[in-house]
Amino acid sequence: PGVGGDGRPNLEAAAALAEYVAGKREAPVDTYFIESRSAALLQAAPDGKKLCERVHFLGGYGIREICGLRVAYLSGRHDPAVYGAPESAASRPGPAFVGAAYTPRAVEGLLQMAQAAPGQPIDLLLTSEWPTGLDGKLEEADQPRDPETGLLNWQEVGAPPVAELVAALEPRYHVFGTADVFYQRPPFQTPQRGHVCRCIGVGRVGSKGKGRLWVHGLSLSPAKCMPEAALMQRPPNTTPSPFAAARAAAAAAARKRAAPDAKEDGGASKDEDDDGQVVPDQVFLSRLPPNIEERRLQAALRHIGKIERIHLAREESAEGKPCKGFGWVSFSTPDEAQAACDLSDMLECGGRKIQICLAKRRGQGGGGPQKKREIQIVIEPHADCWFCLVNPQVEKHMIVTATTEVYVATARGPILPTHVMVLPVKHAPCYVACPPELQSAMQAHVQAIRNMCRAGGQECIVWERWIPMSVSAANHMQVQIVPIDKATAGSAREALEEMSKRYLPGVSLRRVASHAEVARHVNDDSSTPYIYVEIPGDNTAKGRFTERYVYAGVDSSGPRIPLNFGRQVACCALGCENKADWRSCQDDRDTEKELAVTFRRQFVPFQPARAK
Numbered sequence: 001p002g003v004g005g006d007g008r009p010n011l012e013a014a015a016a017l018a019e020y021v022a023g024k025r026e027a028p029v030d031t032y033f034i035e036s037r038s039a040a041l042l043q044a045a046p047d048g049k050k051l052c053e054r055v056h057f058l059g060g061y062g063i064r065e066i067c068g069l070r071v072a073y074l075s076g077r078h079d080p081a082v083y084g085a086p087e088s089a090a091s092r093p094g095p096a097f098v099g100a101a102y103t104p105r106a107v108e109g110l111l112q113m114a115q116a117a118p119g120q121p122i123d124l125l126l127t128s129e130w131p132t133g134l135d136g137k138l139e140e141a142d143q144p145r146d147p148e149t150g151l152l153n154w155q156e157v158g159a160p161p162v163a164e165l166v167a168a169l170e171p172r173y174h175v176f177g178t179a180d181v182f183y184q185r186p187p188f189q190t191p192q193r194g195h196v197c198r199c200i201g202v203g204r205v206g207s208k209g210k211g212r213l214w215v216h217g218l219s220l221s222p223a224k225c226m227p228e229a230a231l232m233q234r235p236p237n238t239t240p241s242p243f244a245a246a247r248a249a250a251a252a253a254a255r256k257r258a259a260p261d262a263k264e265d266g267g268a269s270k271d272e273d274d275d276g277q278v279v280p281d282q283v284f285l286s287r288l289p290p291n292i293e294e295r296r297l298q299a300a301l302r303h304i305g306k307i308e309r310i311h312l313a314r315e316e317s318a319e320g321k322p323c324k325g326f327g328w329v330s331f332s333t334p335d336e337a338q339a340a341c342d343l344s345d346m347l348e349c350g351g352r353k354i355q356i357c358l359a360k361r362r363g364q365g366g367g368g369p370q371k372k373r374e375i376q377i378v379i380e381p382h383a384d385c386w387f388c389l390v391n392p393q394v395e396k397h398m399i400v401t402a403t404t405e406v407y408v409a410t411a412r413g414p415i416l417p418t419h420v421m422v423l424p425v426k427h428a429p430c431y432v433a434c435p436p437e438l439q440s441a442m443q444a445h446v447q448a449i450r451n452m453c454r455a456g457g458q459e460c461i462v463w464e465r466w467i468p469m470s471v472s473a474a475n476h477m478q479v480q481i482v483p484i485d486k487a488t489a490g491s492a493r494e495a496l497e498e499m500s501k502r503y504l505p506g507v508s509l510r511r512v513a514s515h516a517e518v519a520r521h522v523n524d525d526s527s528t529p530y531i532y533v534e535i536p537g538d539n540t541a542k543g544r545f546t547e548r549y550v551y552a553g554v555d556s557s558g559p560r561i562p563l564n565f566g567r568q569v570a571c572c573a574l575g576c577e578n579k580a581d582w583r584s585c586q587d588d589r590d591t592e593k594e595l596a597v598t599f600r601r602q603f604v605p606f607q608p609a610r611a612k
Helices: 011-021 040-046 102-116 160-169 244-256 259-266 294-301 335-342 436-455 491-503 515-521 565-574 589-606
Strands: 031-033 049-052 056-059 059-067 069-074 125-127 173-176 196-201 278-286 305-314 325-330 355-360 399-402 405-411 420-424 456-467 480-485 510-512 530-540 543-552
Touching: 011 049, 011 160, 069 102, 069 160, 102 160, 173 510, 278 335, 278 565, 294 305, 294 325, 294 565, 325 335, 335 355, 335 515, 399 515, 399 589, 405 436, 405 589, 436 456, 436 480, 436 515, 436 589, 491 530, 491 543, 491 565, 510 515, 515 530, 515 543, 530 565
Parallel strands: 031 056, 069 125, 125 173, 173 196
Antiparallel strands: 049 056, 059 069, 278 325, 278 355, 305 325, 399 405, 405 420, 420 480, 456 480, 456 530, 510 543, 530 543
16 A cells, blocks of 8 residues: 655656556556545545556545555545535535545544444554654654754644544554655554554655655554464554643643543542642552662653653662662653553563552652551532532533432533433442442432333443542542443443453453442442443343443452443443543533433433432
């Protein structure tokens, strides 16, 4: 496959292609290409076309299997005036291309194709333009440069939609042109799939000089044929994703408004749960081997940004001063520290996966081995809790219905418009800690929503994730519910198994008969973290059964429960893994209000009697 250089009309290349099309010359190998400037070709062959023997135009956008490789491609170029025009929004009918400029419809169409087969990684992504932000997380020596001027005009060669594609598709290789520069970026770690992505820029067809090579050979094996160990190999010069930090920065501005849903999908990790007094430019590292040296951490983290200080806790009285297993690294900016956290459980040393989180100030639980924390279980309403109705800042426009015991609200950053939460009015931290009468009220509302969904030809995926936090105000239970069509409900079990294998390695989920049975698996200790999931089971003559599973973190050596595990399962089952991060799915206040009003209208006939 190939990319058409820097996007400018290349008369020599066009003349050469004409000779092949006319049959005067024969291509020695199968050749596939995309186009960045020819509006005529894009309009005439949007789905691709075989121009002559062994020469194929791929088309406007799509995903194809070529020699076993899964290849995604986007032709055309980014024109801000076209891409930002309201009439070319992806949500409205309109063309995928205006002239040679692609519109959001083309980008969204490509993403939807990838989402239709979420378990199949993209081996190769072809675009004409470079992704904006590609130079992030690089040392000065690794920055891309023009071989003559030494400078690159990122406004000309970089395109934000291409960066969005790379972040969402997480290809193994991304090849692009436009800058007339040959460049191989150090590989970066993909946040979701875990493999590395290699980005390669090529020169304009026919350009001369080593710095403008336009032919580059790769020997690729399809990801589907590779053993996982080979697919997940990380070279020593691997950097964090340059796009992950950009997403985090964009989400930071909305974090305060988004706080009501933070506990489930966007809140602090279990290492940030005391009172929020984190050190924004410092990270805490745990599971370090005794023989770790500062220089090894320096080498592993230097691509993230400027390291100001590394401090490892050591046994000063022991021979060789071995590391106690934890330490701190200070960066020059909070963004760099946040990017380091993205590498948690991805870096290995001495056979251990290193865990990384934002550090906390000493005297406030700020890192290092501690005695088991005393978890405050307080069920009275808390004025500082984002989910307690007595909080004057609670987002009441998202409430669907409320009783004296339970209320239902739409989710912030929903997977679907009908994604809702069932919450206790009292400040109950988790289902296990709820008194029996409150458990009954919660179950009545969950069942009522399930009945509503079944009446509309749908089943439900239900989950509760409980990770105790030392500050009582942060502990408020949520049961999340996402509908799934009956026709595809059978995929939920496969999604649960796949996500468990990916995010809870070595764990066997326990089958339970009811939500209340979770108490037995946490040894009746409500301070034990757990994840509880309900999925549609087998479809029988009596109807479809509901299967219930739990994993309880009773063993401290077991894997940490991911913050958004339940959401990952739902997104995988629904084929929309790009929505796993709730921050990318946020709606404006008016839309949130309308979703609540619509769900309320549909739910009225199914509400438990005392809620009417």
